[in-house]
Amino acid sequence: MTNHTMNxxxxxxxxxxxxxxxxxxxxxxxxxxxxxxxxxxxxxxxxILVRQEGGAVHAAxxxxxxxxxxxxxxxxxxxxxxxxxxxLTDALMDSIPIVCLTxxxxxxxxxxxxxxxxxxxxxxxxxxxxxxxxxxxEDCARVVHEAFYVxxxxxxxxxxxxxxxxxxxxxxxxxxxxxxxxxxxxxSYRPRIKGDIEEIKKAVAMIRAAKRPIFYCGGGIINSGxxxxxxxxxxxxxxxxxxxxxxxxxxxxxASDPQSLGMLGMxxxxxxxxxxxxxxxxxxxxxxxxxxxxxxxxxFSPGSKKIHVDIDPSSINKNIVVDCAIVGxxxxxxxxxxxxxxxxxxxxxxxxxxxxxxxxxxxxARDCLSYKADxxxxxxxxxxxxxxxxxxxxxxxxxxxxxxxxxxxxxxxRFEKPxxxxxxxxxxxxxxxxxxxxxxxxxxxxxxVIDIAGEASVLMNIQExxxxxxxxxxxxxxxxxxxxxxxxxxxxxxxxGGRYSESYMESxxxxxxxxxxxxxxxxxxxxxxxVDDIIKEMIASDRAVIADIRIDKKENCFxxxxxxxxxxxxxxxxxxxxxxxxxxxxxxxx
Amino acid sequence: xxxxxxxxxxxALVENEPGVLARVIGLFAGRGYNxxxxxxxxxxxxxxxxxxxxxxxxxPMIIEQIKAQLDRLIPVHTVSDLTAEGPHIERELALIKVxxxxxxxxxxxxxxxxxxxxxxxxxxASFVFEMxxxxxKLNAFIKLMEPLGLVDVCRTGVVAISRGPxxxxxxxxxx
Numbered sequence: 001m002t003n004h005t006m007n008x009x010x011x012x013x014x015x016x017x018x019x020x021x022x023x024x025x026x027x028x029x030x031x032x033x034x035x036x037x038x039x040x041x042x043x044x045x046x047x048i049l050v051r052q053e054g055g056a057v058h059a060a061x062x063x064x065x066x067x068x069x070x071x072x073x074x075x076x077x078x079x080x081x082x083x084x085x086x087x088l089t090d091a092l093m094d095s096i097p098i099v100c101l102t103x104x105x106x107x108x109x110x111x112x113x114x115x116x117x118x119x120x121x122x123x124x125x126x127x128x129x130x131x132x133x134x135x136x137x138e139d140c141a142r143v144v145h146e147a148f149y150v151x152x153x154x155x156x157x158x159x160x161x162x163x164x165x166x167x168x169x170x171x172x173x174x175x176x177x178x179x180x181x182x183x184x185x186x187x188s189y190r191p192r193i194k195g196d197i198e199e200i201k202k203a204v205a206m207i208r209a210a211k212r213p214i215f216y217c218g219g220g221i222i223n224s225g226x227x228x229x230x231x232x233x234x235x236x237x238x239x240x241x242x243x244x245x246x247x248x249x250x251x252x253x254x255a256s257d258p259q260s261l262g263m264l265g266m267x268x269x270x271x272x273x274x275x276x277x278x279x280x281x282x283x284x285x286x287x288x289x290x291x292x293x294x295x296x297x298x299x300f301s302p303g304s305k306k307i308h309v310d311i312d313p314s315s316i317n318k319n320i321v322v323d324c325a326i327v328g329x330x331x332x333x334x335x336x337x338x339x340x341x342x343x344x345x346x347x348x349x350x351x352x353x354x355x356x357x358x359x360x361x362x363x364x365a366r367d368c369l370s371y372k373a374d375x376x377x378x379x380x381x382x383x384x385x386x387x388x389x390x391x392x393x394x395x396x397x398x399x400x401x402x403x404x405x406x407x408x409x410x411x412x413x414r415f416e417k418p419x420x421x422x423x424x425x426x427x428x429x430x431x432x433x434x435x436x437x438x439x440x441x442x443x444x445x446x447x448x449v450i451d452i453a454g455e456a457s458v459l460m461n462i463q464e465x466x467x468x469x470x471x472x473x474x475x476x477x478x479x480x481x482x483x484x485x486x487x488x489x490x491x492x493x494x495x496x497g498g499r500y501s502e503s504y505m506e507s508x509x510x511x512x513x514x515x516x517x518x519x520x521x522x523x524x525x526x527x528x529x530x531v532d533d534i535i536k537e538m539i540a541s542d543r544a545v546i547a548d549i550r551i552d553k554k555e556n557c558f559x560x561x562x563x564x565x566x567x568x569x570x571x572x573x574x575x576x577x578x579x580x581x582x583x584x585x586x587x588x589x590x
Numbered sequence: 591x592x593x594x595x596x597x598x599x600x601x602a603l604v605e606n607e608p609g610v611l612a613r614v615i616g617l618f619a620g621r622g623y624n625x626x627x628x629x630x631x632x633x634x635x636x637x638x639x640x641x642x643x644x645x646x647x648x649x650p651m652i653i654e655q656i657k658a659q660l661d662r663l664i665p666v667h668t669v670s671d672l673t674a675e676g677p678h679i680e681r682e683l684a685l686i687k688v689x690x691x692x693x694x695x696x697x698x699x700x701x702x703x704x705x706x707x708x709x710x711x712x713x714x715a716s717f718v719f720e721m722x723x724x725x726x727k728l729n730a731f732i733k734l735m736e737p738l739g740l741v742d743v744c745r746t747g748v749v750a751i752s753r754g755p756x757x758x759x760x761x762x763x764x765x
Contacts, residue, residue, distance in 0.1 A: 125613060126620050130664040133608075150664060188605055188667040314658035317651060 008137045008168040009035040012101065015144035017044045019181050021072050023063065023442060024048070025056040029076020030116060031103025034168040048442055048471065051463035053080050055435035057087020057158075058461070061096045062439030065422045066397055068225060070152050071439065073100040078116030081162075082123065086429060088158045089127040093426025094248060095223055097156035099147050100128075106166035107135060120162045129157030134164070137172035141179045149182035154191025155312040156223055191311065195328030195336060203283075203307045203324045204340040210281035211352035212359075213241045216264065216293075219248030219425070220286020220310060220330045222418045228331035229253070229418045232285065235338050240353060242360055244272035246287050247410055248425045255414035261360065262369075265293040266561045267407040270368035270570065271360055273561070277301050277568035278359075284308045286330040289320045290426070291589075299566030309333045368559050368572055369411055378528050380405065380480045380551045384412040384452070387478060390535045396420065396448045397440045401433040401457030404486035404557045409452045431460025434477065438464055441473040448476070448539060455481040455548075456505050465518040468544045476538050477546045479511060482553045490556045494571075495563075495587065515546035523547045563589035593649035597626070598673040599680060599750045600657060601758060605665035606632050606640040613663055614642055623656050624648060627682070627747030639667070645748050670758045677753040683746045684728050689716035690739030698738040705731045716741070 006014070012035060016024070025048045028036045039047055050056040053075045060071025071091075075084050081102040091098045105114040121133045130150050132143045140163075147159040207213060215236055221228045229252045236243050236259055243253050244264040253260055264272035276282065276293075282304045287293070289308075294300040297319060306322040308315075309330050316325045326333055371381045398413055399422040400406040406423060415421050422440060424432040437451040451458070458479055468475050480486075488503040512522030521543050525534040531549070538545045559570045564586020604610050611630055618625050626645040633641045646656060653671070661669045672678040686707070688698045695717075702709065702719050705727065711718035721731055725748060732743055752758055 121609060122612070125609070126616050186664075189664045312662065314655065314662050316658070318655055318658075321651070 004174050005171040006174045007034070007038075007171050008140050008163070009038040011137070011140040011172060011174070012144055012163065012168070013038055013042065013045065014174075015141045015179070016072065018179070019145065019148045020069070021045060024072040024074050025050055025059040025063070025439065026074030027051075027053050027056060027076065027080060029078075029080050029103060031077035031080075031105060031165045032074060032101075032163075032168070034165060035074065035101075035103075035163070047074070048438070049467065050435065050438070051466045052461065053083035054087050054431070055438070055461050055464045055467065057084050057091065057098065057100065058429075058432050058435035059439035059442070059464075059467075060098050060100075061087065061091055061094075061432075062399055062422050062436030063443045064096050064098060064439075065222070065436075066419050066440045067443045068419065070097040070099055070148055073098060075100070075102055076116065077103040077105055077120070078118045080116075081118055081120040081160075085123060085127060086427075088124060088160065090424055090427040090429045090432065091158040092127055092129060094424065095156050095219060096158065097151040098158040099144075099151050100158060100160045102160055102162050103168075104133070104162045104164040107164045108166070110164065120160065124160045127158075128160050129155075131160040131162065133162040134167050137167050137170040140167065140172065145180065145182050146186070149186065150189065154189070192313070192327050193311075193329045193332055195309065195326040195333040197336060199324060199326045200333060200336045201340055203309075203326060204337055206281055206305060206307060206324060207239065207241075207283060208341070208344070208346060208348050210241070211349055212279045212356045213239070213281045213283065214261075214275050214279040215241055215243035215283045215285065216246075216276060216287055217243060217249045217252055217285045218246035218287025221249055221252035224286065224329050224331035226418060228286075228334060231331060231334035231338065233257075235334055235341070238338070238341060239348065242275055242357070244268070244276065246290070246293060246425075247423060249287065250410060250421045251415035251418040254416040256416060261364075263410050265290075265567075266295075267411065267557055267559065268293075269411075270366055270559055270572065271363035273559070273567050273570060274363050275360055277566075279304045282306045284310075284322070285334070286310065288315045289318070291319070293567070294319060295561050295565055295567035295569070299568075301567070366572075371555075374552070375528055377552045378525060378531060378549060380408050380482070380555055381412055382528060383480060383525075383531055383549050383551060384408050386531050387450070387452075387535055388413045390532070391448060391450070391539060394448045394539070395444070395446075396450065397422065397437075397444060399423065399433040399436040399440060399449070399451045401451070401453045401460075402428045402430045402487075403454045403457060404482075404490065404555075405452055405454045405457075405480040407487075407557045408480070413452070430457040434458060434461050434475075435464045435467075437475045437477075438467055438473060441475050442471070449474075450476045450478050453477055453479045454486055455479050455483065455508055455511070456485045459509075462514075465514075465520065465544070469519045473544060474542055475544050477544075478538070479546065479548050480551050481508075481511070481548050482551050482555070483508065484553060487557070493556065494560075511546050511548035515544075518544070520544035520546055524550070526550045562586060593651060595647050595649060596653060596673070597645065597647045598653050598671055599678070599748060600644050600646060600660070600669060600671050601750060602642045602644070602660050602669045603633075603667040603758075604640050604642055604663075605667070606638040607665060610640065610665045611642065613665065614644075614660065617659055617663065618644075618646075618656075621655075621659065623652070627745075629747040629749050643747070643749050668758070670752075672750050672752060675752060678750050679753060680724055680748050680750040681722055682725055682728060682748045683720070683722045684732070685710070685744045686719045686721065686732060686735060686740070687716060687742040688719065688735050688739045689741045691715065694738045698735060701731070701734050701738075707731065
């Protein structure tokens with residue numbers, strides 16, 4: 001076979017195909033016309049045209065989180081790349097594998113303030129795991145393969161590859177030396193996969209000797225792959241210990257299992273937060289001691305010994321000093337932990353464990369997620385409970401926007417398997433859910449995909465309704481409409497004397513007419529007795545649907561750990577005023 | 591529990607590719623870590639390796655974070671903490687311009703002699719001294735020059751290397 005030449009665009013596309021890419025989300029522009037020309041001529045890769053580049057990145061995130069594959073984005077130079085920055089930062093915070101190809105002005109014009117030029121590598125340096133600027137066509141294949149390797153190995157993350165237009169049009173060798181996916185052998189980047197067996201043995205000994213243990217698991221389990229969730233379930237059941245999950249970890253362990261305490265953290269359950277505070281051994285698998293979980297650091301689980309398994313060494317001892325640290329892929333570490341656990345037949349302290357469960361059941365009995373039902377106004381919790389009941393038997397994927405509705409969704413929608421829950425955790429990007437739902441639906445055309453949204457958030461990327469119309473995606477947008485930026489209003493009520501500065505959503509569109517203008521079905525519910533029928537109509541339809549659910553405008557999300565408080569000092573309901581008003585220190589925290 | 595602030599000299603071996611220094615500086619700036627001094631230069635042309643030497647300060651927990659965050663950067667090969675790893679040598683170079691006449695001019699020359707600084711430029715109205723040594727020695731000399739007509743100072747920042755025969759982790763390969 002002769003070593004014939006291809007142009008840069010063809011080399012890049014071939015590298016994508018070799019990486020197993022069949023879908024990219026993008027938006028054309030001058031700098032990327034050469035690659036769009038080649039896309040037009042081929043059939044292996046399907047291009048999904050979004051309506052704003054941020055939507056492309058969020059769609060790729062939804063695609064990646066629901067499949068475990070790398071999400072791929074193609075945007076043009078200048079404003080195309082800068083529009084992608086929010087999505088890239090979101091992927092970095094939540095460790096989502098993304099490769100984002102950005103166009104760039106020709107190499108001889110870089111630094112000249114050319115038309116649609118931006119210092120993409122400079123701008124995206126702090127918000128990506130890594131980035132590249134290709135200066136020679138010979139580097140195209142090698143760099144694209146390296147980008148995929150960096151994106152999906154170790155702690156996953158977004159990688160940008162900046163492609164100058166002249167490189168995309170230049171000709172280069174078709175079969176260069178590095179023309180296949182990388183399996184390893186990077187000069188300087190060597191992520192650690194297997195944990196240190198001595199540390200694992202030490203950890204398992206601590207776990208076995210525990211009297212009040214708790215598993216605290218997060219997004220790392222999801223990123224490791226479905227096998228990690230299975231191993232986690234096996235291990236937790238073997239020990240009989242309680243488990244709590246972070247927002248990013250929901251689905252890693254079956255929510256309906258009696259050993260599950262629900263989500264922990266700022267809006268987590270009372271039993272989860274109290275158990276974390278009172279435990280004597282805390283087993284962190286794939287979570288990062290985020291500030292939404294720890295609350296005031298000095299008061300975080302002061303009496304416990306902590307084990308931390310994380311693939312990123314810089315996560316260890318960053319916020320909380322731990323007693324036993326294991327760097328490695330949590331799936332591999334779980335495998336070793338199970339072997340070590342089985343090798344020793346000594347049973348854990350059954351009496352102590354029974355006492356611990358008794359205490360936990362007392363906390364559970366306080367029913368912290370209860371709310372005052374109403375037969376005249378729709379309560380958001382009720383709407384989500386009904387949504388869960390009517391969709392749980394189908395292959396349902398949930399995305400959310402950011403705010404109160406997101407927290408209620410995490411509390412009331414239950415996940416039995418991983419990769420069915422897509423939400424913006426670390427960055428908290430409003431406008432994430434609708435484009436993410438696009439990505440999920442593209443990856444799973446026959447599934448039920450629902451974006452649980454607030455009316456404020458959904459307007460941020462509403463233009464993606466046009467994408468949904470173009471590809472006839474039957475995405476369901478379930479808007480909990482309280483005419484406020486709910487979470488902002490809640491904080492203003494609790495901490496800023498009820499001064500609702502700029503949190504009221506004036507001039508909202510008629511969402512039913514909005515849906516119809518995009519060729520979708522528009523539904524509205526205003527009374528509790530309408531909720532079931534609207535949900536059933538929504539999920540029975542084979543078209544895109546926007547359901548405008550008018551909920552109680554003043555409902556607040558509880559439990560809540562106010563900022564600056566310890567993780568066992570929580571407000572449980574509207575009548576629960578904090579004993580001490582939020583401190584000066586607490587006020588400055590987000 | 592309050593931890594004391596410590597001064598550490600950290601040496602990172604990195605790929606010599608465009609943007610690596612920007613990455614390291616961006617890391618320190620973005621996370622609010624202190625840079626007391628920073629030097630960088632190619633140390634192995636064949637393998638495209640550069641060494642970045644940073645003097646930073648922070649609590650022990652922060653210092654561990656800095657090393658972990660540096661190591662996490664894709665083009666970084668290895669990170670060593672010379673302060674933690676044992677005896678090492680630190681040097682920096684300074685060019686110091688002094689412009690005075692009469693007794694003060696003579697005195698500056700005498701002090702330069704004591705400190706073993708070399709005169710690399712002399713005019714009837716000025717001297718430029720070149721001095722190499724540990725940071726404290728340079729600081730002391732510059733302080734002594736202040737009342738003797740100090741005009742300009744230019745310093746390189748610290749380079750450092752471990753004592754003894756062992757190469758630092760992943761040091762320059764000679765073969």
